[in-house]
Amino acid sequence: MRDSYQEELNEVLGDLVGVAGAVSVSVRNATRALLDADIHLAEGVISGDSQIDAACSGVEDHAFSLLALQAPVAGELRMMVATLRMVSELERTGDLAAHIAKIARMRYPESAVPDGLRANFVRMGEVAQKIVTIAGQALKERDVALARDLLEQDQEMDDLRRSQFRTLLGTDWPYGVEAAVDVALLGRYFERIADHAVSLARRVVFVVTGEYPDEDVWAQADREPAGHSWPVTPATH
Amino acid sequence: MAQAIEVSDLDIYYGDFLAVQGVSMAIRPRSVTAFIGPSGCGKSTFLRTLNRMHEVIPGAKVRGTVTIGGQDIYASAVDPVAVRRKIGMVFQRPNPFPTMSIYDNVLAGARLNSRRLSRSEADTIVERSLSGANLWNEVKDRLGKPGMGLSGGQQQRLCIARAIAVSPEVLLMDEPCSALDPISTSAIEDLIHELKKDYTIVIVTHNMQQAARVSDETGFFNLKAAGEPGHLVEFDATEQMFTKPSLPETEAYISGRFG
Numbered sequence: 001m002r003d004s005y006q007e008e009l010n011e012v013l014g015d016l017v018g019v020a021g022a023v024s025v026s027v028r029n030a031t032r033a034l035l036d037a038d039i040h041l042a043e044g045v046i047s048g049d050s051q052i053d054a055a056c057s058g059v060e061d062h063a064f065s066l067l068a069l070q071a072p073v074a075g076e077l078r079m080m081v082a083t084l085r086m087v088s089e090l091e092r093t094g095d096l097a098a099h100i101a102k103i104a105r106m107r108y109p110e111s112a113v114p115d116g117l118r119a120n121f122v123r124m125g126e127v128a129q130k131i132v133t134i135a136g137q138a139l140k141e142r143d144v145a146l147a148r149d150l151l152e153q154d155q156e157m158d159d160l161r162r163s164q165f166r167t168l169l170g171t172d173w174p175y176g177v178e179a180a181v182d183v184a185l186l187g188r189y190f191e192r193i194a195d196h197a198v199s200l201a202r203r204v205v206f207v208v209t210g211e212y213p214d215e216d217v218w219a220q221a222d223r224e225p226a227g228h229s230w231p232v233t234p235a236t237h
Numbered sequence: 238m239a240q241a242i243e244v245s246d247l248d249i250y251y252g253d254f255l256a257v258q259g260v261s262m263a264i265r266p267r268s269v270t271a272f273i274g275p276s277g278c279g280k281s282t283f284l285r286t287l288n289r290m291h292e293v294i295p296g297a298k299v300r301g302t303v304t305i306g307g308q309d310i311y312a313s314a315v316d317p318v319a320v321r322r323k324i325g326m327v328f329q330r331p332n333p334f335p336t337m338s339i340y341d342n343v344l345a346g347a348r349l350n351s352r353r354l355s356r357s358e359a360d361t362i363v364e365r366s367l368s369g370a371n372l373w374n375e376v377k378d379r380l381g382k383p384g385m386g387l388s389g390g391q392q393q394r395l396c397i398a399r400a401i402a403v404s405p406e407v408l409l410m411d412e413p414c415s416a417l418d419p420i421s422t423s424a425i426e427d428l429i430h431e432l433k434k435d436y437t438i439v440i441v442t443h444n445m446q447q448a449a450r451v452s453d454e455t456g457f458f459n460l461k462a463a464g465e466p467g468h469l470v471e472f473d474a475t476e477q478m479f480t481k482p483s484l485p486e487t488e489a490y491i492s493g494r495f496g
Binding site: 005071072073074075076077078210211 | 445446449479480481482487488491492493
């Protein structure tokens with residue numbers, strides 16, 4: 001009885017790690033589709049998102065039934081509760097990657113990224129991929145130190161976004177309103193991808209140690225970049 | 238008056254055999270403390286030292302101190318019967334006195350303890366105790382009927398009524414629900430929750446979910462090894478024990494992984 005329960009717990013964790021891997025690929029491909037104006041890659045990310053969603057539902061159902069039937073406690077309880085939260089972080093990250101791919105598709109054959117912000121978006125894409133990959137690795141290896149390292153990476157993401165805003169709100173913005181909207185949305189998507197990864201990493205720390213990391217420090221990761229205001233906040237959470 | 242229990246460095250013997258070693262803990266008044274652990278780890282044995290019932294077995298003895306309300310219950314001048322009068326006990330199997338009515342069962346302890354009770358005093362104690370045990374409404378019209386005619390869950394509540402009829406300071410319960418169905422179990426658990434307003438309750442249970450549901454603090458007992466004495470592994474707030482125990486041994490036991 002308990003043996004098969006252990007197997008099932010490992011299965012849930014394995015499936016969650018699998019979802020994290022798929023999401024990481026999705027973020028990478030969406031970034032490339034955006035920067036290279038690659039319509040095929042963009043289509044792949046958009047259609048692949050429904051598979052990620054299905055895998056997420058699978059993990060959720062499995063965790064739910066283990067909670068109901070096996071009444072896990074202590075470390076196993078933390079794992080299951082955190083799994084239910086982490087899977088929704090991952091699902092949301094997959095959605096955001098699909099949003100990025102949709103903007104790339106909409107502007108095809110042009111690139112949705114204006115030349116003047118290309119370097120900025122290249123770096124944003126790199127940081128997003130890195131954060132998502134590290135979060136997945138921290139989850140897979142239950143590596144608290146790795147999870148804590150994410151904070152620094154997220155700080156760079158916030159700095160990049162702040163710099164985008166400066167360009168965007170400058171009096172000499174040459175690319176028109178449409179491009180401005182794209183940039184604002186894309187920046188928001190990448191930033192949220194990083195935030196979800198940080199949140200996932202916090203839960204890894206919780207699973208392993210039973211405590212959330214220092215709230216003050218980690219709360220900064222979720223804060224909006226300072227020094228700007230933008231009238232429209234896209235409906236992403 | 239509910240009293241605090243302080244146990245310090247208690248060793249419990251059956252003859253020469255050391256059954257439980259080195260238990261120290263502080264049990265708060267008006268709280269529920271649960272003991273969990275595998276069979277044979279000494280949790281029931283330990284419970285029975287708290288009202289000096291352990292020494293009823295020939296050769297059984299203890300070393301160390303147990304104080305209840307600041308008083309050493311093993312001090313030489315203390316009469317064990319006086320200790321048991323202040324500390325009620327409820328057992329695994331409901332054990333109403335078979336020849337007695339419901340009414341007389343409730344009064345059994347009170348009659349042993351005191352001078353003759355007047356009819357009105359007796360009536361008051363019976364109603365108060367049965368109400369306290371959440372049984373009054375079910376039996377008030379048949380108080381003269383035998384206690385054995387009740388259902389298992391009702392019999393157990395009758396035993397609780399009998400235990401609280403003498404106004405004890407502490408209530409010990411040794412697996413009080415293990416012979417009961419889930420509905421009766423739930424009734425007893427609700428009752429435990431109410432009783433802790435007035436009593437210090439210590440409960441031994443094999444049902445870890447029950448420990449999690451009813452207790453404020455949980456102690457985990459285990460054997461050091463086969464043939465070795467039992468000992469208290471970890472003692473902490475119940476929520477802590479079930480979400481983030483300090484020791485891997487505790488985590489393994491409550492998660493159902495053994496060895």
